[in-house]
Every structure is written in structure tokens, then in C-alpha cells.
Amino acid sequence: MKINRRLFMGGAAAGAAATTLTAPMVHAAGHGKPKVVVVGGGAGGATAARYIAKDSKGEIEVTLVEPSRSYYTCFFSNLYMAGFRELGSIAHSYGKLASEYGINVVHDWAVGIDREARTVSLAGGATLNYDRLVLSPGIDFVDGAVEGWDVTHQNAMPHAYKAGSQSELLKAQVEAMPEGGTFAMVAPPNPFRCPPGPYERISMIANILSKKNPTAKIIIADPKEKFSKMALFQDGWSRHYDGMIDWIGGDFGGGNVSVNPHDMTVTIDGEETKVDVCNVIPAMKAGKICDMAGITEGNWAPVNPHTMQSRVDENIHVLGDASSQGDMPKSGFAANSQAKVAAMAVRSALTGSKLFPAKFTNTCWSLISDDDGVKVGASYEATDEKIAKVDGFISKVGEDGELRQATYEESVGWYAGITSDMFG
């Protein structure tokens, strides 16, 4: 039996769907087309679903479970905050994955996984069978990571680390800052999604403040002593936003921080400051469906680097931010790269297609100011122990303006490329 996409689209129909579907699907196991369920429609999940469907040419039935109808990419959401992108330009729908690739797109939350029965249960009540499950749920926040803050405070002190309404909120708050006001960021400890992300965000907020509110101040409380592209960012900050940004690293008490969302204060190493906007980016862990599936060790889900299979359950592949794999950073580019390796492994397991050696790549572009782009990247291979870095590169301090502009333009091209690779 083929899952009727429309039954799943509306929450009201979900109860009916559950009764209709569960019975025949038990019988379906081992019969008919092999089934793949993908949970999470971001850079990992959307890419995996598309590649499995595209390359199996109809031999595998693919269901993608993603709660959002409009998906906002985290990458480039910082550019939106500075006005370099419209919010609509980072929104994507799943229409093509359904219509052109025949993927069953189910807008619902996955709320449970039965690894014995190989089923995924959805918040709407339905149950999906799988032969292989791909989990690409992204990140959740570690409870109690920042003293005084939990997700119920995300309106007063947004994280904006899942793009969309949180990005809009943070942008609006920055634009409403009083003249000479203070913006604070609580930066996360390693490992976290998008290592240069907080610092690109600081650059973009400094960019808009330097144009509209040039006497405003920015404070960053950071538990780390070093961060991604640190020399490039600090050089850029002193060239473009001299005196505006105060970065307090771990060696100066930046990790000893608490916040009070009611009074809008931030206390760093015992010193309390009244702020106008506070962006709290807490410590992160794998999206909680990984915990529910029982495949995490610590905060993340360890995987076999050759295939991205969970170390705990070979019927489950984990992609992107949620996985713990070795040397790759948690980035959209990395998730997209891992998804292709997983898609190949899934097809090989279910249809006997050829398995080639895994290769991975990553590049992270960051914008520091108008037309001042930088990048860092590396290539990787699978070893038995981990995904291991082979070779890499990084932009250099002192590059001329033309090269920096070309790097920025390249990132715009990459955005168009990766989003069409994800969504068709």
C-alpha cells in the first residue's frame, strides 16, 4: 500500500490515517518496495531523500517527515539580519521533492522510534514502517546550559539558532535598540552547529548597527578561548567596526555567565550589565529523536564513517549536526555531503547498487561586512575510526578587496547550488 500524502498533510486526518495504515504495513514488511523514512528536511535529510529517490529510480519508497511546510535555512539567516537577504529568499518548500521525485512528504513531528519493529510514530498518530531510517534532526539545546535561561525565555532572549521566526525576532530587536544601546551574545561551547555562525552573526549585527546606530556596543560572552576563523573575524572587526565589539573569551571569564530575561541583564564573571538585546546560544545536543531512539552516546549519535550508519543500530543512518563522526564541523555543507554517502549506502543495502568509497567535503563561507567574504574548508575520507580530514584551506588576513568580494559572490553561488541540491 502506498501512503497517501494528503492524509498526512492535515492534523485532522492523522487519526484516521493511523488506523488505515498500521495494519497493512505490518504485512508489507518484507514485501513490495523497500521503504526508507527520513526524519528532518534540512541539508542532510532533504538531500538524502532526494538522492535516494532520484538514484533508485522508483525502486525505493521514500517518506520524508518534516514539521515545517516552509523551511528556513540556517545558513544565510545571518545575512538576512543585516539586510543582505530577504527572509523569503532563505525559505524553501518541499513541493518539488513530492512532485518531481515522488517522495511522500509528511508534515508532522516524529515522536517515537521502535527499533525492533522498525517503525516511526508521528505526533499526529500515524506509524511509518521502514527498512532503513535516516535521522537528520539537527540540534536541540542542552537544558540548563546557560544559568537563568530556558526555551520559555526565547522571546525575551532569542537564540535564533533555528532560522525563521527566531531570526525575525532577533532582527527586530536589534533594529529597535536605543541609540548607544548594548547587544549581548552568549556564545556556545564546542561542539555546536556552524562554528563560524555566532561570529558571522556578530559581524552582521555590527554591520547594521554601524549604519543605523553607530554608538551601540556589542559584548560577547564566550566559554571558548578560540573560535573558527578567529583571526579573520578579529581583523575584519577592527577594520570595519573598530571599538564596537568586546569579545570576552574563556580565559577572561566568558564562560562564567548567567542571564536574567526579566530584567534584561547579563552577568559575566560576576559583573552585571544591563543590555537591550541578548542573543543566548546555549550548548547543543543531537535533536531529541536520537535520544528517543536510544542511539546517542553523551549528546550526539556516533556513526560509522563509511556509511553514516549508527554505531548502535545498522538500520539507522544519522546525518549532519546530530551525528558524531570525527573531524567534520557541524554545517549544512557537511550534512549535504554526508547525505550523499548515506544515500549511496542505503541504496546499496536495499537494491544492491554499487558502493563506492565514501568521500566528504566541507566549505563554510562567512560574511564580515559588505562584500568582505571569507571561507574555510576541507576534504575528508572515512577511516574505521572516524571521518578524517585530508586537506584544507582558509582565507588569509590581508587579502585584497576584490578577492574578498569574489569569495562573497561565490557563497551566493553556493547557496543557490546547495539549495537546489537539497530541494530539487
Place this chain on the structure above:
Amino acid sequence: MNWIRNAAIGLTVAICATTPSFSNEIGNAEDGEKLWKECKSCHAVGEGAKNRVGPHLNGIFGRRAGSEEGFKYSKGLARMGKDGLIWEFDLLDRYIENPKAFASDTRMSYRGLKDEQKRADLLAFLRRYSDNPGDIPEAAPTVAGTDHEVDPAILAIQGDPDYGEYLSSECTSCHQLTGDNDGIPGIIGWPAEDFVIAMHAYKDKFRPHPVMQMMAGRLSNDEIAALAAYFEVVEP
């Protein structure tokens, strides 16, 4: 004093008028030839020039846009041609100043040349192959060459397009399969030989781009041939 200067200008004009080349009127073709080095990884000009990643440019002055037989143009340029755009100096000058501003979907992945004098020089060089395309200057056929020498044995490798399709998933994280060029060039429909030459130029670190040096650096000769065979036949 004025009359002396005027007389000098008159003399210059007189000398120009006796030279058969038109190049002095719009720029310095010798300087333009140096600038051409940047173009020739994609375009050929001169005796026997063929379409490569870009169309050959013999007779570009006076040619209708998007009209060179056998070359796959972007929709925008093809449409401009149908609408009657004929390449002449002012239009070529505007195009190479900022190709994307002129034709937003152009496949020419060239940033543009802001310096007006340099554009004039480059166009002066190109015009040598237009006013009288059959009349190729004696020293010129060298310009049909490429920017990088590759061992003929490597160029002779027949790539497996199916393997290329598999490998291509690494490329399509950035390069769009539609051939669109938004800051990262389109790579579909290239003649396989040009693709191989370009990739080896990165692999040998002759071309400077660090991402491409890294990507090409770990591809074997067979893998490069496979990618070339695959991308050559991808239709937008």
C-alpha cells in the same frame, strides 16, 4: 602653442589612417593580447578556433548575439540575438564590463573588467579577428592554445559517464545542474577536453582557486575523465 599640439594630433591621425589595422582607434591590441590570457581558458580565437567552454570569437564584431552554430547559449543571450542584438564595440564593451549586469543568466563566469582602457585594449585585440577574420596576423595562431598543458595520454582517457554521475554529487553542492552561474560557474555541457584541462590545471595548482585545488587534488585521472564525460552531456 595650441596650433603646435593640433598639428601633432593631425599628424597622428594621418599615420593611423595609413595603417590597415583598426585597433589604434579603440585601444592597444598588444596590451589587449596580454589581457586575453584570462579569456583563453574558455574562448579560442585565431586560425582554426573552435567553440570550447565559450564560443570562438572569430568575427565577433558584427556577429548576432547567441548565433554561433553548435554552441549552447544561455536563454538570455539567445533571446537578445533573436531580438536583433548585433555585437559591436559599445555593446561588447558594456558586456565585458559586467557580464551579469548585461545578461543576468549568462554562462560566462567572468567577473568583468572595470578599467575602461583595458576593455578598449582587449577589444582592439579581438577586433583583429573580426574586421577581416580570414586575415590572421602571422604570429597569432598561438592564441588558440589553452592555459595549461596536459599530457596527451591523460587527455586520451575515455571517462565512464556513470561513474562520473556518482562522483558529480560532490560538485553539485556548489555547481548547479541547470548550468546557472550565480557566483560559481556552471560546468555542464563543456567539451570533455576542456573540463579535463581545467581540472588538471587546478590539480597541478596552476589555477589558483583553493576550493577547486582541493577538490581536483584528490581526483584521479580516471575520475576526472569520468566527470568530464558525464558533465559534457548534461542538458540544462
